Amino acid sequence: MGSLQKTAVCLLFLSIFSRASNSTLATFVCSDVKTEYYKPAAISCIGSKNITNVIVKRCENCNKQNSCLETVINTWRGNNSSEKGRIRLVLQHNVSEVHIQEVKATDQGGYKWYLYSDAGVGDGCATLEITAPEIEPSLTWNGRKLACLSPTGHPQRQLHWFDDHGTNLTGSASLVSEEVEGGLTSLTSTLHETPILTASKYCCTVLYDVHTKRNKTKCLSTHKAVTDYPHFTSTPDPEIPKTMKEHVPIILVPIILVLCCFAAVLYYKCCQRAKPEGIFRPIKDPPSNFETT
Ligand SMILES: *[C@@H]1O[C@H](CO)[C@@H](O)[C@H](O)[C@H]1NC(C)=O
Ligand SMILES: *[C@@H]1O[C@H](CO)[C@@H](O)[C@H](O)[C@H]1NC(C)=O
Ligand SMILES: *[C@@H]1O[C@H](CO)[C@@H](O)[C@H](O)[C@H]1NC(C)=O
Ligand SMILES: *[C@@H]1O[C@H](CO)[C@@H](O)[C@H](O)[C@H]1NC(C)=O
Numbered sequence: 001m002g003s004l005q006k007t008a009v010c011l012l013f014l015s016i017f018s019r020a021s022n023s024t025l026a027t028f029v030c031s032d033v034k035t036e037y038y039k040p041a042a043i044s045c046i047g048s049k050n051i052t053n054v055i056v057k058r059c060e061n062c063n064k065q066n067s068c069l070e071t072v073i074n075t076w077r078g079n080n081s082s083e084k085g086r087i088r089l090v091l092q093h094n095v096s097e098v099h100i101q102e103v104k105a106t107d108q109g110g111y112k113w114y115l116y117s118d119a120g121v122g123d124g125c126a127t128l129e130i131t132a133p134e135i136e137p138s139l140t141w142n143g144r145k146l147a148c149l150s151p152t153g154h155p156q157r158q159l160h161w162f163d164d165h166g167t168n169l170t171g172s173a174s175l176v177s178e179e180v181e182g183g184l185t186s187l188t189s190t191l192h193e194t195p196i197l198t199a200s201k202y203c204c205t206v207l208y209d210v211h212t213k214r215n216k217t218k219c220l221s222t223h224k225a226v227t228d229y230p231h232f233t234s235t236p237d238p239e240i241p242k243t244m245k246e247h248v249p250i251i252l253v254p255i256i257l258v259l260c261c262f263a264a265v266l267y268y269k270c271c272q273r274a275k276p277e278g279i280f281r282p283i284k285d286p287p288s289n290f291e292t293t
């Protein structure tokens, strides 16, 4: 009996396996796309059979397929477009395309496809790469802080600091990243090398691509920085308006106290005038007090 059950289970598994292998008879080829920021993009998968239904999910990248969580297209549920039509599916026979208008930097990543045909289901993944403007960084020294600004660009770029000996100073800098538009970011890195600039030159490098090491560098010579801001060591903190603001409540407190005292004295005098004898009576029994007067 036991062996019979086992063979039954085996047969079941075999039949499932053969059906699964037959279902992959439909093959699909997806191709990677590279597009400029804000331009339209079309990512496509071509099948060996007519495609009947499509599911497209967005992933961090195609090598991390457990990151494919956000569903962009699902024709089984009638979702042929998303983001108010900015992303939409164009399906024709064995060609399935996802058209994206005005690509954002955040559209970059993997697109995982599940394609259904009468011959079975297949899947594929296509990478969309977005190229963003690569602007030179700018360096500023205000007498107190050395800052490097990269006003706009791909969120994956990096800022690095070096001195004239090529020493990496990035570890003693702090980075602030803000979104500007369409997934592009502005980066500001501030180097904590104050109040004295010890190196003779400071360079800021924007690394656009970690793999190809594509970068742009801007340097500031300390000599020039100091001549531009001759009083850099003696420049006082421009924080006087802030301290003035902090003084306001301190000034208000005594004024309020004086007003309160004045009001108390007025009240006291007024009551005294109304019933002068009441002042020697205990304050505890005002009703009897009222009756006697
Ligand atoms: C699967 O394909 C094999 C040949 O590769 C065929 O013999 C078998 O009948 C097919 N099974 C189904 C369920 O279509
Ligand atoms: C897709 O279909 C067209 C015609 O419908 C055909 O010519 C082409 O070979 C098909 N592509 C693949 C990969 O099978
Ligand atoms: C898909 O469409 C259904 C209605 O047809 C809607 O309720 C749902 O929110 C849509 N899902 C997405 C991810 O757009
Ligand atoms: C979605 O696309 C499929 C296949 O192209 C089509 O049959 C269906 O009518 C479309 N649905 C909507 C709501 O546009």
Ligand SMILES: *[C@@H]1O[C@H](CO)[C@@H](O)[C@H](O)[C@H]1NC(C)=O
Residues within 6 Å of the ligand: 049, 050, 093
């Ligand atoms: C694919 O679809 C087109 C039009 O819908 C049709 O003309 C063609 O015969 C279909 N091909 C197959 C293999 O079913």
Ligand SMILES: *[C@@H]1O[C@H](CO)[C@@H](O)[C@H](O)[C@H]1NC(C)=O
Residues within 6 Å of the ligand: 160, 168, 169, 170, 171, 172
């Ligand atoms: C510089 O140092 C930082 C960490 O302090 C590191 O992340 C970065 O990769 C280094 N840059 C180079 C070009 O070695």
Ligand SMILES: *[C@@H]1O[C@H](CO)[C@@H](O)[C@H](O)[C@H]1NC(C)=O
Residues within 6 Å of the ligand: 160, 205, 207, 213, 214, 215, 216
């Ligand atoms: C910047 O690019 C140059 C080549 O143009 C390369 O030698 C250098 O290592 C790059 N810098 C960084 C920090 O990757």
